[in-house]
Amino acid sequence: MKFSKKVLWRLKNKNKRLKPDKYKKLKRESLRGSIKGTINRPRLSVYRSNENIYAQIIDDINSTTLVSCSTLDRDIKLFSKNGRTCDAARLMGERLAELSLQKNITKIVFDRGPYLYHGRVKALAEGARSAGLQF
Incomplete structure (x- = not known):
């Protein structure tokens, strides 16, 4: 599951529904995919x-x-x-x-x-x- 920076920022700021630890995990997985x-x-x-x-x-x-x-x-x-x-x-x-x-x-x-x-x-x-x- 690889996300672009734009998508990650949108997820992070979307009504604050994405908690910081979830955002950190998504960011790590997007880097680790490659x-x-x-x-x-x-x-x-x-x-x-x-x-x-x-x-x-x-x-x-x-x-x-x-x-x-x-x-x-x-x-x-x-x-x-x-x-x-x-x-x-x-x-x-x-x-x-x-x-x-x-x-x-x-x-x-x-x-x-x-x-x-x-x-x-x-x-x-x-x-x-x-x-x-x-x-």
């Missing part, structure tokens, strides 16, 4: 909360998580006091790239979910690119 992870190019999925950011590399064909990482991991918490910063997201992207390179994963497809490519999501992607992952 992104699929395979064995050769798994999908890097990002979830961002107010306090932390989480990422995992997923093979959609076998429905398995290959690598996962978050700002709650001990390695990242040692270097950053807070999981809400772009620096913590960049460190997490670098750590995720190291873990994926150990499992011989070099090429991925980036799935930002319903989030804009800005701030912590962008910092995570740039950290993963700088450590060796190819998008």
Whole structure:
């Protein structure tokens, strides 16, 4: 189910019947419809909360998580006091790239979910690119 931006805005503003979480789900599904992870190019999925950011590399064909990482991991918490910063997201992207390179994963497809490519999501992607992952 893929929607254009125009349709999504119309649904969002239509008498406020569409709740924010439903709108977020529709937006995520419209993006995810075009992104699929395979064995050769798994999908890097990002979830961002107010306090932390989480990422995992997923093979959609076998429905398995290959690598996962978050700002709650001990390695990242040692270097950053807070999981809400772009620096913590960049460190997490670098750590995720190291873990994926150990499992011989070099090429991925980036799935930002319903989030804009800005701030912590962008910092995570740039950290993963700088450590060796190819998008």
